Amino acid sequence: MSDFVIVNEVGPRDGLQSQGKTLSIEERLLMIDALLDSGIRSIEAGSFVSPKAVPQMAGTGELFGLLPMTDAVDYSALVPNLRGYELALAAGVRSVAVVLSATETMNQRNINMSLEQATDVCAALMQRARQDGVQARAYVAVAFECPFEGLTPPPVVEYLSQRMFESGADKVIIADTIGAANPRSVRQVLERLDSAGMARQLSCHFHDTRGMALANVLAALEWGVREFDSSIGGLGGCPFSPGATGNLATEDLVLMLAGMGLRTGIEPLALVDVVKRVQALTGTPLGGHSYRWLERQAGKRQGVSHA
Ligand code: COA
Ligand code: ZN
Numbered sequence: 564m565s566d567f568v569i570v571n572e573v574g575p576r577d578g579l580q581s582q583g584k585t586l587s588i589e590e591r592l593l594m595i596d597a598l599l600d601s602g603i604r605s606i607e608a609g610s611f612v613s614p615k616a617v618p619q620m621a622g623t624g625e626l627f628g629l630l631p632m633t634d635a636v637d638y639s640a641l642v643p644n645l646r647g648y649e650l651a652l653a654a655g656v657r658s659v660a661v662v663l664s665a666t667e668t669m670n671q672r673n674i675n676m677s678l679e680q681a682t683d684v685c686a687a688l689m690q691r692a693r694q695d696g697v698q699a700r701a702y703v704a705v706a707f708e709c710p711f712e713g714l715t716p717p718p719v720v721e722y723l724s725q726r727m728f729e730s731g732a733d734k735v736i737i738a739d740t741i742g743a744a745n746p747r748s749v750r751q752v753l754e755r756l757d758s759a760g761m762a763r764q765l766s767c768h769f770h771d772t773r774g775m776a777l778a779n780v781l782a783a784l785e786w787g788v789r790e791f792d793s794s795i796g797g798l799g800g801c802p803f804s805p806g807a808t809g810n811l812a813t814e815d816l817v818l819m820l821a822g823m824g825l826r827t828g829i830e831p832l833a834l835v836d837v838v839k840r841v842q843a844l845t846g847t848p849l850g851g852h853s854y855r856w857l858e859r860q861a862g863k864r865q866g867v868s869h870a
Contacts, residue, residue: 567826569790570816571605571766572598574841576620576641577810578798580610582845585619588626590844595630597840598795601833603813605637607660607792611647624654639700643674648688658698660736661685663727665703665719668711669740673704673803682723686730693731700734701727702768706752708743710804721755724765734766736792739779741807742772746782753786766790769811771797771851776811777819784825791816796838796849812851814838835861 575594579586586594591609598606608630609623623640630638632655639658642648651659663685664670670681685701692699705712706720724735737752749767756762767783768791769776780791794810814834820827835857842849850858 564787565789566824567789567828568784568820569605569766570603570813570820570827570829571607571637571639571790571792572603572795572813573607573768573792573810574598574794574796574798574813576607576610577792578794579845580617580619581799581807582619582847584846585621586844588622588629591626592629594841594844597837599631599636601837602827602829604635604828606639608638608640610641610643611650611654611656612641612643624650627651627654627656637698639698641702642688644684645688645691648691652695652697656697658700659688659692660700660702661688661727662702662704663723664705664709664740665715665723666705666709666712669705669709669804672711682726686726689727689730689732699732700736700766701732702736702738703727704738704740705804706737706744707739707748708741710741710807717752717755720752721759724756724761725759728761728764734764734790735761736766736768737783738768738792739770739776740768741804742770742776744769744779745773745775746778749779749782750786753783753788757786762786762788766792768792770799770807770809771811771815772808774852777815777852780811780816780819784823793817795834795841796854797851798841798845798847798849812849812854814857815851815853818853818857832857832861832864 614621793813797809797812799810
């Protein structure tokens with residue numbers, strides 16, 4: 564099995580969308596520059612959603628026009644509907660992610676669609692992306708628990724994932740939107756998806772609300788998952804899910820993977836500087852479980868190089 568793991572940084576989207584402070588386009592670009600400096604090469608850079616619903620993401624089209632473009636970086640954008648997809652395409656986006664929540668209420672709250680409508684819209688967008696040669700990811704959100712409807716039945720996650728793959732999704736992202744999963748529930752879902760032949764094309768998106776995100780990553784690694792979303796410094800939340808706090812911190816994910824001998828192309832100590840730069844931009848105290856330790860190690864290294 565591959566020893567390379569894709570770390571998809573979602574701080575510029577999932578992280579920023581729930582911040583009280585709305586960053587300017589220039590500040591969002593500075594954040595992305597900092598991420599690129601650490602070796603991160605997969606970034607969800609923003610979303611094409613209603614600026615009334617998520618003002619923090621206004622101007623994502625302009626942002627895409629200003630990103631340092633290179634084939635070495637996969638910049639993606641979240642799109643909730645056809646309108647968002649077309650705006651993304653017009654802005655030059657080549658990689659999109661749709662968001663399909665596993666419950667009726669979550670779809671209503673998040674994108675004002677029923678579960679059935681959202682499934683059809685997301686399936687149509689996956690087909691469209693495939694025709695346009697655009698890379699397509701599909702989030703299955705609240706895949707473990709919904710803040711409105713409680714525990715999510717794994718067969719629903721299997722059905723929705725299957726629909727997304729059949730419609731042309733390159734990847735399905737199993738998302739624990741409110742950070743309620745544990746290794747057992749992760750295994751239950753992934754076992755089903757593996758039996759249906761899907762585990763290796765999955766990515767997982769964990770929030771660290773209850774401190775279990777890394778344990779959940781380990782459970783997913785054991786099922787062959789080799790792509791994870793994370794957010795620098797643990798920035799994040801979801802404005803439409805009460806109780807959702809920050810994402811799994813990128814530095815925690817990268818440090819654990821490095822320690823396990825898995826490659827990500829990202830140097831864990833380089834993330835200290837990124838956390839500091841993003842903290843200064845957002846004005847939010849940041850840092851995952853390992854941050855203090857990483858900061859000390861980075862300090863020692865600097866001390867050595869200055870000696
Ligand atoms: N991007 C920008 N504007 C959009 C849009 C998009 N993708 N889709 C719709 N709009 C605009 C419409 O033009 C309309 O504008 P107006 O009021 O100035 O005429 C307004 O939004 C309402 O359009 P409508 O089609 O009725 O949408 P809605 O009110 O049912 O809202 C969404 C649907 C999807 C646009 C909205 O719920 C949304 O943006 N949700 C984002 C959720 C999100 O980002 N969640 C976090 C990530 S999981
Ligand atoms: Zn999230």
